[in-house]
Amino acid sequence: MPQLAYVNGHILPLADASLHVEDRGTQFGDAVYEVCAVMNGRILDWQQHLVRLRRNLGELGITLGIADGPLTQQARRLIAANGHSECIIYMQVSRGTAKRDHSFPGGAPANLVMTVRRFDFAQRIRQLETGIAVITQPDNRWGRVDIKTTGLLPNVLAKQAAKEAGAFEAWMVAKGDGGETVREGSSTNAWIVKDGRIITHPTGTEILPGIARDSLIRLAREAQLAVEERPFTLAEALAADEAFLTSTTAPILPVVRIDGQAVGNGHTGPVVRRLAELTWKEVARQTGWRA
Ligand code: PDD
Helix, strand or coil: CCCCCCCCCCEEEHHHHHCCCEEHHHHCCCCEEEEEEECCEEECCHHHHHHHHHHHHHHHCCCCCCHHHHHHHHHHHHHHHHHCEEEEEEEEEEECCCCCCCCCCCCCCCEEEEEEECCHHHHHHHHHCCEEEEEECCCCCCCCCCCCCCCCCCEEEEEEEEHHHCHHHHHHHEECCCCEEEEEECCCCCEECCCEEEECCCCCCCCCHHHHHHHHHHHHHHHCCCEEECEEHHHHHCCEEEEEECCCCCCEEEEEEECEEEEECCCHHHHHHHHHHHHHHHHHHHHHCCC
């Protein structure tokens, strides 16, 4: 079956799916996006993704001329048309197509595109055993990374640096008075565990408020685990008992090396194992999916 994509109301073969060369997403990164996990044909945390998308559109003053109900229907239609029950759906909304001019064009409707890719979530469960390595990179992004825009060049360069170093992810680190603060990964949120306390950077303008981050905090607190939303330094991360990352495409993965140094004993620890259990149980509850 050929892969199908959605462009402004139409479902068509991916190879034929395109936007105008003057789409503002291409020219200015003037676009927001969401990535959602689909397991057992069901979209995980869909409402939370919708809320974040609407909030980001609002922050940038982009008007998407389709309400949540029809948008949900179109997303489901595209998933069904592609016929994958385990996949990710990518949705992108740009400010529209217009003659290149930095200021907002009047009257151009937003462009909405969606693509679907098969995704092997079971691989993430296998990776719980081995864990993954991260490197650190300077956080040289703009001051509103809480808005999920397609302007991802620093993230792209950081991820490439990680790949070249044989690591899974790059943690973006900012220099401050108290040392180097770990903010988040290039496409994931960053966490450490010290003395049983689970620590992650607070939301605000310096990190993306991850949907997986939010779920994990809720699940951990429901299980009476202590979660602290506060900045932590690279030194703290290197001295942590455990570390991990979260995202839609990696709901929870143990970080066992940072810049080549082992975290704790260099193996997946008990707190991450417990959190992984809670995370995958929640996935099963919502979608019925099991590895
Ligand atoms: N990335 N931080 C950044 C910079 C991200 O790009 C992402 C998501 C996250 C985790 O957010 P969530 O839990 O909502 O997926 C944190 C997506 C998956 C991507 O760009 O592919």
